[in-house]
Amino acid sequence: MSNLELLERRILRERKARKEAEGILEAKALELFKANSELQQLNNNLEKEVNRRSKLLKENETKYRSVIENMELGLLETDNNGLILKAYQKFNELTGYEENELIGKNANTTLVVEQFIPVVENMRGKRLKGESGVDEIKIRKKDGTELWVIKSSTPFFDEKGNLAGHIGIHYDITDRKKMEDKLRVARKMAIEAQQAEKQFLASMSHEIRTPLNAIIGMTHLLNDTALNHEQRGYLDVLSSSASILKNLISDILDISKIDAGSLEVNLKTVNLKAETFKLINIFKAKSSESKVDFSLEFDDNIKNQVFCDVQLLNQVLINLLGNAEKFTQEGSVKLKVTLQAHDSNCYVILFEVKDTGIGMSPLELEKVFEQFTQANAEIRRNYGGTGLGLTISKRLVDLMGGYIDVSSKQGEGSNFYFTLDLKFSDQIADLDIKEIKDIQLNIPTTPMEIMVVEDNEMNIKYISSLLKKWNLKADISWNGQEAIDNFKKKHYDLIFMDLNMPVMDGFEATRVLRKTPHPNRNVPIIALTASTFLSKKELALQAGMTDFLSKPFTPEQLAEILNKYAPEDLSALAEIHTEDNLSFRFNKKLDENHLNLVYENDLEHVEAMFEVFLDIVDEELEILNNNAKIGTKEEVKKQAHKMKPTFSMVGITHLTKKMEYFEDNVLEMDSLKIDNFVRSFSLEMKEYIPILQEELHKIRVFNNNT
Amino acid sequence: MKGIVFSEFFEMVEEKFGYEVVDSIIEKSDLPSGGSYTAIGTYHHSEIVALLMNLSDEVKVDPQTLLKAFGEYLFDTFLKSYPQFFEAQSSAFGFLESIDNHIHIEVRKLYPEATLPRFETKIEGDKLTMVYTSERKMSALAEGLIHKTMHHYNTPFELKKELLNQEGSTVKFQITTL
Known part of the structure; x- marks a missing residue:
């Protein structure tokens, strides 16, 4: 093989390879060109997109900047050290500075009023933790005047994402602050004015009531004298005007009392059926000549006595019944009491007063519970009234935790209804008609020894004339000191005591009387009070008074008090004896079973024991009291042991049990506990004394008769 | 297989055994690419296997040693x-x-x-x-x-x-x- 041939083949191969390489290169070059054009196209698109976005961004920025600039918001940029980087036009207008006066200054020390610097610092701290917030601060203008602003602020960052500073946004609220201050002052003044108005209303009503009492009293007395027809006509007008005036005053006083929050709910066990029965009977009697028929529908499922403030409930029902009567010239008024639901210790009771009167339009319905609102002027003219009755009723029902509402149709009548949640006691409420009649009895028939302590001649005349009319006589004392002197001279069944008197007032006199060792010391003392405020009544009770009678009072109210505290009617007792001659009925508050067991109807024995007990009980309590205060525990225990059996001997078995417990435990008790026990025990015991005295009186009568 | 493997392979063979051997193994292997490779081209991996086997024949060294x-x-x-x-x-x-x-x-x-x-x-x-x-x-x-x-x-x-x-x-x- 020749070298030439070899070389030729090699050259041939090299040429072929070169061509091939050139082809590949050309193809690659083309490929590269295409890729390049594509890349260029992409770059162009990208650039367009960037431009578009930049433009959009710029537009947005311009838009928002103009929005903010036009929003009366002062913008201020500060760096991380709180030095001002840029102050926007609105901010400069707000503060009166030029931008170049602010740049490089510390924003807080230059602009913020000193006392608000901590607020701003605190805000900055929160913001660095990522919490945002708005504060109200004061800033100082270039001319030294101060501005209230709302300030919010937001961090901004450099290209690398590092915190570069903050933009604070300030909004001038100086005018708003001024307005707030004015409003606050105005509100305070309004509240004070309202308070003064209430106070004025309450005291005026009170001042008006006192002379009114005399006017009404005198008209009652005048009515009982011989009058000719004309005079009687005048007296009727006088009497009814005075009554209207009194009702108005009472209503206003009620409202002001409720408003002042001085009215309290006093829960007592109440026989609801008897109470409502009584109420309807009063209305029946009152309306015997009119054409309104009153009726009561009482749900017999309400079997037990309930805990209820019967005074408030009656006031509401009287209001509603009176209202119904007023707007029903002819037709019927029904009081309906329904048990809606109950659980183990509580009734839900629905009270409804339905009439067939003139009813109300929907418009009138809306306003019916509003103060001083009567349906229209015509109603006021035709039916009278203050427009307060329903307002008072609503507030009283609210106070008792109920809700009052009304449904009505014009021309067909109205139905006022409310529900009360009333806890019930385990006592069954028997409706004893005889009992109800007794309650309606006006005047006690028993002779009573009464003392009236009062310095107002007119009031003395009023009360003594009434008593005289009922064949009761009263001794008069003109002040507390005189009362104490007279007190010791003879036995009294009842004392009426004015509170404010010269020489010695009623509180003091009562305290002295209660401490005087005399059979009269436990006599019921009735406070005569012209004050309707609870505090006075509380003071009276604390001083040792038994009950109270608000001036002005009606003959009925006086009679009620007399009945409540009159000694047992002898003739009534005689009646009982003819019915049941064999056994003596003890007062329900005493343990009858125990007494019968111990004495086996030997009432002479009972009489002797009651006498002895009443004789010694005060003294024994005194000894217990002294031992508790200054004696040893052993001495207290000894006295307790001595006293223990005596209570059950007069039928107060539970006090014997209490004393037994005390005797067993006294050695382990500290002096405070002993003191508390002795005090509450004495109080409880003393409550029994009038009951025992009454009982002793009855036993004597019984023994004398048999 | 990337062309660089072939061109570097030929570089090595030429360096160690002379281009005659390179020419010889190309001629002996019946290669679809005709034995001309460019570093950036991609060729079937059977070509390197054929070249490696023929080299092993040619120089009497076992393929694994050659490959290493x-x-x-x-x-x-x-x-x-x-x-x-x-x-x-x-x-x-x-x-x-x-x-x-x-x-x-x-x-x-x-x-x-x-x-x-x-x-x-x-x-x-x-x-x-x-x-x-x-x-x-x-x-x-x-x-x-x-x-x-x-x-x-x-x-x-x-x-x-x-x-x-x-x-x-x-x-x-x-x-x-x-």
Whole structure:
């Protein structure tokens, strides 16, 4: 093989390879060109997109900047050290500075009023933790005047994402602050004015009531004298005007009392059926000549006595019944009491007063519970009234935790209804008609020894004339000191005591009387009070008074008090004896079973024991009291042991049990506990004394008769 | 197979045995390409096999030895043409690891049609295990390259080679530095 041939083949191969390489290169070059054009196209698109976005961004920025600039918001940029980087036009207008006066200054020390610097610092701290917030601060203008602003602020960052500073946004609220201050002052003044108005209303009503009492009293007395027809006509007008005036005053006083929050709910066990029965009977009697028929529908499922403030409930029902009567010239008024639901210790009771009167339009319905609102002027003219009755009723029902509402149709009548949640006691409420009649009895028939302590001649005349009319006589004392002197001279069944008197007032006199060792010391003392405020009544009770009678009072109210505290009617007792001659009925508050067991109807024995007990009980309590205060525990225990059996001997078995417990435990008790026990025990015991005295009186009568 | 393998193969044969041998093995092998190669072209891998077998016949050296020698020769070409891959690594093991992880990835970007062997590596202390996998069954070429790599990084070593299957498409190299 020749070298030439070899070389030729090699050259041939090299040429072929070169061509091939050139082809590949050309193809690659083309490929590269295409890729390049594509890349260029992409770059162009990208650039367009960037431009578009930049433009959009710029537009947005311009838009928002103009929005903010036009929003009366002062913008201020500060760096991380709180030095001002840029102050926007609105901010400069707000503060009166030029931008170049602010740049490089510390924003807080230059602009913020000193006392608000901590607020701003605190805000900055929160913001660095990522919490945002708005504060109200004061800033100082270039001319030294101060501005209230709302300030919010937001961090901004450099290209690398590092915190570069903050933009604070300030909004001038100086005018708003001024307005707030004015409003606050105005509100305070309004509240004070309202308070003064209430106070004025309450005291005026009170001042008006006192002379009114005399006017009404005198008209009652005048009515009982011989009058000719004309005079009687005048007296009727006088009497009814005075009554209207009194009702108005009472209503206003009620409202002001409720408003002042001085009215309290006093829960007592109440026989609801008897109470409502009584109420309807009063209305029946009152309306015997009119054409309104009153009726009561009482749900017999309400079997037990309930805990209820019967005074408030009656006031509401009287209001509603009176209202119904007023707007029903002819037709019927029904009081309906329904048990809606109950659980183990509580009734839900629905009270409804339905009439067939003139009813109300929907418009009138809306306003019916509003103060001083009567349906229209015509109603006021035709039916009278203050427009307060329903307002008072609503507030009283609210106070008792109920809700009052009304449904009505014009021309067909109205139905006022409310529900009360009333806890019930385990006592069954028997409706004893005889009992109800007794309650309606006006005047006690028993002779009573009464003392009236009062310095107002007119009031003395009023009360003594009434008593005289009922064949009761009263001794008069003109002040507390005189009362104490007279007190010791003879036995009294009842004392009426004015509170404010010269020489010695009623509180003091009562305290002295209660401490005087005399059979009269436990006599019921009735406070005569012209004050309707609870505090006075509380003071009276604390001083040792038994009950109270608000001036002005009606003959009925006086009679009620007399009945409540009159000694047992002898003739009534005689009646009982003819019915049941064999056994003596003890007062329900005493343990009858125990007494019968111990004495086996030997009432002479009972009489002797009651006498002895009443004789010694005060003294024994005194000894217990002294031992508790200054004696040893052993001495207290000894006295307790001595006293223990005596209570059950007069039928107060539970006090014997209490004393037994005390005797067993006294050695382990500290002096405070002993003191508390002795005090509450004495109080409880003393409550029994009038009951025992009454009982002793009855036993004597019984023994004398048999 | 990339053209550079063929052109470098011919370079080596010509250098060691003269162009007559190159011409002879081209003439003996029945090559679709006619024996003219350009570095940037792509050719069927059976051509290198035919050329290698005919060379072995011609010079009476066994193909595996020839292939390993070719690997060592090829290393110098790579080092000259692509120094950046070597500069990027400071150790032999680091470089060997980077073949699969980095170099072959770059090669594929440039020549998407290229069929490349896989090198799975695992380093445990002073020992590198490298598993060669390729249907070309040219692990001897890889062995030559590995030898030269270790020398390039001045790393004394010991190499154990183990065929993981009979035909030699999967081969395990264990390189321990000394």
